[in-house]
C-alpha cells in the first residue's frame with residue numbers, strides 16, 4: 001500500500017477521529033475514549049509504517065497488528081476502512097446485527113483483523129505467537145500489539161512480558177496506549193501500575209516513552225524499535241483518553257458510552 | 273402475554289448487596305473494574321472499607337476471595353460472567369471448590385442478551401463450567417425479585433455458590449418479597465401435556481409459550497428451575513410422571529447447561545420425551561438483545577415448536 005508522508009498524517013488522523021465519532025453515534029453504544037486515545041498511534045502504523053495490502057489481506061509478508069484492547073475496535077475499523085479493506089459506508093453498520101464490524105474484533109468476519117479480542121490481557125501472547133512463527137518462517141514482518149493500561153492489571157500480560165524476553169522475541173513491538181484511565185476510574189485509583197517503564201525494563205524489554213499524540217515521536221519510536229534485535233519492544237505512549245474532542249478528554253464517562261447525536265455534532269465541529 | 277419489564281437482575285443484585293452489608297459485617301465484595309456494570313458499586317460507596325476493586329485481574333481476585341473466606345469473611349465476587357468464570361477457572365477449582373470455601377460468585381452479563389458488545393462479552397458457557405465444579409450451587413434467577421431472594425439465600429448458605437445475573441431489564445415474574453430456596457424450583461403453571469422447564473430470561477418465554485399452546489389445546493406445566501445444581505429432583509419426577517414430555521430452555525450453549533443436567537437425571541430415574549431450546553454450539557454476535565434472542569432461537573415461538581414436537585413424539589414413543 002502507498003504510504004503517507006508524516007506531513008500527510010495529521011489530516012488522516014482527523015478523518016479517523018471523525019469516523020470514530022460518526023460510527024459510535026450511529027451505533028448508540030461503544031467506547032469513544034479509548035478509541036480516540038489510540039487514533040494517532042494507529043494512523044502512523046497503518047498509513048506511514050506498516051507493510052500491508054488491503055487488496056490481499058492474507059499476504060504472508062504483511063506486518064500484523066493486534067488490537068489487544070478490543071473495545072477500541074472503532075479506531076481499528078476506521079483505519080482499515082481508510083486503508084481500503086472495505087467501503088467506508090460499512091462503518092455505519094458497527095454493532096448492528098449481521099455486520100462484520102462487531103462490537104469487539106471478530107477475525108472470522110472482517111479481513112484485516114489478526115486476532116479476535118475483547119477479553120483484556122490476551123493480545124500480547126498472541127503477538128508472541130506471530131513473532132515466533134515469523135522467526136521459524138524466516139520472514140521479516142513485524143507484529144504490533146496495541147495494549148491498554150488497564151490490561152497491565154492482568155497477570156497474562158506479565159506472563160507474556162517474561163516469555164517474550166526469555167525467548168528473545170524481536171520483531172514484536174507493543175505500544176501501550178497509556179491514557180491513565182480504565183473503566184471504573186483512573187488507573188492510579190483502581191490498580192496503580194507505576195513505575196510502568198521500569199517494570200518493562202526490568203522484564204528485559206527495550207522500552208521507549210513518548211507523547212502518543214505526537215506523530216513524529218510515534219514514527220521515530222517505531223523506527224527505533226524496528227532496529228532492535230534479540231529483544232521485544234515496548235513503546236509507552238502517554239495519551240489522553242478521548243483525545244481530540246474537548247468534552248471527552250479525560251472524561252471517563254465516555255469510556256463506554258457513545259455520544260448522543262447532539263454530542264456527536266459538537267464533536268465533529270471540533271474535528272475540522 | 274403482557275411483558276412488564278422490571279429491573280435487570282444485576283440491579284437487584286447490587287441493591288441486595290447493600291442490604292447484606294448492613295446485616296452482616298462479614299460480607300465483603302470484590303470486583304474487577306466493572307463495578308458500575310455488575311452493580312457492586314453501590315456496596316462500594318456504602319461500605320468502602322469492605323469493598324475491593326481489584327482492577328482487571330479476575331484470577332487474582334478469586335484467589336484473594338479464597339483467602340478472605342478461609343479467614344472467615346463472606347466474599348461476594350463479581351465481574352462479567354465470561355471473564356470471571358473463564359479467566360479464573362483454575363482458581364475457582366483449586367482455591368474455592370476443592371477446599372469447599374464459602375465464596376459467592378455472582379456474575380453479570382450472562383447469556384447473549386448482553387447485545388451489541390458481541391460474543392466476546394457474552395457468556396454462554398458459564399453454567400456448564402460452574403456445575404462441573406464439585407460442591408458449587410449454581411443458579412440462574414429469572415427476575416429481580418427472585419435474584420434478591422436467592423442472593424440472601426446464598427449469603428446464608430455455607431459453601432460455594434454461583435449466581436448468574438443479566439444485563440437487560442427483565443420481565444417481572446414474581447410479586448415482591450416472594451421467597452425462594454436454593455435447589456427448589458417453582459411450578460408456575462400446571463398442565464398435563466408437556467412441561468416447559470426454564471431458567472433466567474427463558475422463564476418468561478416459557479410462560480408466553482404456555483399461553484400460545486393453551487390456545488392450541490395443549491396444556492403445559494411451566495417450571496422455573498432457577499437452581500441448576502442441586503437439581504430439584506422431586507419436582508422434576510412429579511412433572512415427568514404427569515406429562516411425560518419436557519422442553520428445557522435456557523440462554524446458554526446447548527452442551528452442558530440446564531438441559532444436559534435435567535436429561536441426565538430424567539434418563540436415569542424416569543425417562544420422558546425431551547426437547548431442548550438453547551444456543552446450538554455457536555458463538556453469538558453483536559445486535560440488539562431482542563434480535564439476538566430471536567436469531568439464536570431463544571424466544572417463545574421456538575419453545576412452542578419444541579413443545580408440539582414433544583407432544584407428537586410422546587404419542588409415538590412408549591416411555
Ligand SMILES: Cc1ncc(C[n+]2csc(CCOP(=O)(O)OP(=O)(O)O)c2C)c(N)n1
Pocket residue numbers: 031033034035037069071118119120121148149150151177179181182183241255304305306328355359
Ligand atoms: C478480561 C476483561 N475484564 C473486563 C473487561 C471489561 N472492560 C472493558 S474495557 C475495560 C477497561 C478499560 O480500560 P483500559 O483497558 O485501560 O482501556 P482504555 O482506557 O484504553 O479504553 C474493562 C474492565 C474486559 N473487556 N476484559
